[in-house]
Amino acid sequence: MTRRIVPKPFVPLVGALIFVTCVASAVTLDDLHGDIDAGKYDAAARQSKAYLDDHPGNRDARFLQARALAGQGHIAEAISEYESLAADFPTRVEPANNLAVLYADKGEYDKARKWLEKGLATQPAYATAHNNLGDVYTALAELAYRKALGTDDNDSRLPLTMLDRLYYAQESVAPGSEPAPAPAKRPATPETNKNNTVSAEASRSIIQTLRAWALAWSSQDFDAYTDFYADEYDPGDGMSRAQWLSLRRARLGTPEDIHISIEDPSITGLANGSVRVNFTQEYESPRYNDRVDKHLIMQRTPAGWRILREASGSD
């Protein structure tokens, strides 16, 4: 299967504002979006309540009401509304994402992590939630490090990075349309793939390995890095493994600060049980930066997922 991280289209809300002043009695979802967008949370809370009186249980209005409550600072009520939305619509990632933001604000990062992981398990292609989860992981790592390594001296404490890159999911469906149309193109769930499916568990494990590989590279830890390559790894261009090793050793050993980041990984199962992972690789160092599409062919071994081939380009 192919699993691409597709940013959710940002729906323009500005148009809705034009009509707000003309419509006095009947509140529309567009009005609510406009209020939220303008930070008028009191109005949004009032109007969403009015809207829900007319349209009991409306999913979008409930979502917007939760956002308004959070904006007003009524965190407990917002959490409770999001939790009931998450229970009622378990396949939507937005309530889970926003719950995670609220919990993270309270410093409850582990709850934030669990909500994001849960949301992404049902709706994997959601860039905002992925970014949020990355930040939550980092915050959790810092907290754990501080508890593990910190002493009573203040100077050895890790400064905690506040989560300032969290984004609220904008809305649950396109505004102004009711009933909600089926979302344009949802990424296919694993079950609907005809062949060579990669299980969710395997996908997790592959992505995990990919990140660990990038981390070993960034850390310039040659042994750890090369251990990610299978014994049968083919460097290509008729190069022997020994030649490849010495080349990589020279590259990794160069004393400069390397940072590798991986974006948009997508996994496709291949007929022989191996997988192909496409991703965008960003290489940063003081002397050289680039951003390329790459793919790895990986195979499961008793030691975990290992690289059989590595190539630039996504074809």
Next chain:
Amino acid sequence: MLRARPLLLFLILCCWVPALAAAASEAPDDAARVHSSAEAQLLSVLNLAQKGEYDTAINNLSDLIEIRPNFRLAQLVYGELMVARSGRSLDPAISEKMRDQREALLDEAKTRWAHRVSAATEGHVPASILQLAPEYDNVVVVDLSNNRLYLFENEQGVPHLISDFYTTIGRGGAGKQVEGDMRTPIGVYKITRYINDDGLPELYGVGALPVNYPNALDRARGRTGYGIWLHGVPRTTYSRTPRASEGCVVIANDDFEMIREHVTIGTTPVIMTTGIDWMPIAEVEKQRSMLLSAIESWQHSWQAIDTESYLAYYSPDFVSDKGLDKAAFATRKKQVNASKTKIEVDLSNVSIFRYPGEDEMVKVTFNQDYSSNNYEAEDRKTQYWQRNDEGKWQIVLETEED
């Protein structure tokens, strides 16, 4: 090899040592039974991570650190898993001091991981316990090389493993010689008393069980220092790294409490050794009967008032606890025995421990009931026997105050 960012790699590397991996998959239930619960949970997390089941590993670990936020190693493993998930290294934010602490925690991880399946096997006992008298309900054996404390109960003379625990030893390692060397002694000791929480600074945790270092042999060897205890940890931490004490044996507070509930103050032997030789019970019995027959012959020569044969059981290097050397001791014995027409010596509660760190030496403890035509005495005796170059077992040290 493993370098500065070790733990993540440690987790990955775990599965590349086939023997370890096989052992891990064989007996996780046994491991859970023997080890203390916090350690068992951590080990099962490492096991899951090794199998690539990261989701379950992370959730179990997050439960563990919620219950035990002071379990630093568990926190570090969680941190490493989070780093792996986020793909962003925290190394730039880590000070030199924290790096050292991380290295020490990695040692703790390796030590605990190496013992996730207990070294104890059915039908095998530590070679150091050759005979265990009924007076001892329990024995503690500390493997200083592997940071592991084993608690046995005495099942009709056979040591039966109750549980084993991760432990911290001295910064200087094993084999204490002089005061201040930060080492943990090697030898056979006993628990002398119990100091509870109220009587202790926070550093020692929930309690302390001092042992009788330096014992008679240590004193004869000229070893100095004092205050060797088994004790807990400050409540800010669940455990300490493998080499962190000033010579004491340090155990997690919950483990300490479990040990304390079993031991008898003033009695329970504590054997501190580097590595444990697990021996089949039949082999132990063979060695025991060899030593018992030497002890019996010594006893018989005494009862027969055969002073020459009796003195032959004392090594030329012998020292009595009154400081007498072999010649002075012999003179004294000859004088005493000259007035005897009848001697009866009854030995009870005989225990025999092979002495760690010494060549062919055993420590024998017993109660001695002596009666003769003109004198009677009941004594507690400790003897150190050593096999000489001709293969004969002889007493090198004898004392009533070990």
